[in-house]
Amino acid sequence: MTEAVRRAWPRSARLDAPLILERIAEITGVRLVLEGPAAGGEVGAAYVRWPDGRRSVLTEGRSRSGPLVDRARQAGVPTARHELAAHVDGRRVIVQQRLPGSPPHKPDAHLVRQMIAINDRMAGLLADVPAPTPGELHLTADGPGFCLHQPLAEHSTRTAALLERIHRIGADGPVLAGDDLVHMDFHPGNVLVDTQGRVTGLIDWDGATRGDRLFDLVTLRFVLTGGGPGLLGPLDQRLAGVSAHRYNAYWAHMSLRMVDWSIRHHDAAAVDHWLDVAEPGFR
Incomplete structure (x- = not known):
């Protein structure tokens, strides 16, 4: 694979907080003060301050995720309230608590x-809600800016072989069926804790959808692979009853997502790391 080929693949743009805040002021009349970038995240987030001194977080996201976040909060999950949503130059941005x-x-x-x-x-939180429809796993076609297939097809024989396996699993038509609320990016990087290690927030709900909440535990299992029995044992116990068909579909999604993103946004070492996680993890 040449560098020129790698650069031809689409990459997700980073959040341009100063420009977005100017556009929010033009659109809504609300002028927020930029305090600085927030740590972590692949696309980026920024800390901002309201005229009355309140401090919030600016992110790119979907305004329709707000009601799902509210559902989670009502069920006792520590989540941030959406305080402002705007459509800025083709991108939806959210200011949240x-x-x-x-x-x-x-x-x-x-x-x-x-x-x-x-x-x-998260169990059954959307049982009485007619929408949204269950989330997509994107095992046979590209996702919206992530889970792209062509980078795996072209990167190396190893990634092409993984993609072929993902396509075989996807051909069986697995879906993320269920009435649970699914976060879709459930890993330690999207959790906040206090000085005692107690969880104070679950953030980045942009992909939240209806489905099977155990998908989130497979996501966590994928990210923590290699962490030892103390981390993985409780997860493996919870996931033991999941059928191989369903587990492999969830694992295939995570394999596609992480390897594709690493090919397009990171280096060869990151690609190899996620291949080492993905390949032996299928049941």
């Missing part, structure tokens, strides 16, 4: 147990 805490320095068993408890609170 800034929650206390910071990302965990290193995941531990206590954090995993708390995340499993949060996952339990």
Whole structure:
């Protein structure tokens, strides 16, 4: 693979906070003050301050995720209220409540147990809601800016072989069926904790949808692979009853998502890392 070919693949743009705040002021009349970039995240977020001194977080996202976040909060999940949503130059941006805490320095068993408890609170939260439809796994066609197939097809024989396996799994038509609320990006980087390691917030709900909440535990299992029995044991116990067909579909989605994103946005070492996670993880 040449660098020229890699650069031909589409990449997600970083958040241009100063420009977005200027456009928000033009559109809504609300002038927010930029305090600085927020740590973490692939696309970016920024800390902002309202005229009355309140501090919030600016992110790119979907305004329609707000009601889903509200559902989670009502069920006892610590989530941020959406305070402003705007459509800025073809991108939806959200200003949301800034929650206390910071990302965990290193995941531990206590954090995993708390995340499993949060996952339990997602059960059946959308049973009485006619929308949204269950989320897509994108195993046979590209996702909207992520889970792209062509980068795997072209990057190397190893990634092409993984893509072929993903396509075989996708041909069976697995879906993310269920009435649970699914976060879709459930990993320690989207959790905030206090100084005692207690979870104070679950953030980045942009992909939230209806489906099977156990998908989120497979996501967590994927990201924590290699973390040892203290981290993985409780997850494997919870996921033991998931059929191989369903588990492999969820694992295939994560394999596609992480390998594709690494090819387009990171280096060869990152690609190899996620291949090493993905390949032996199927049942």
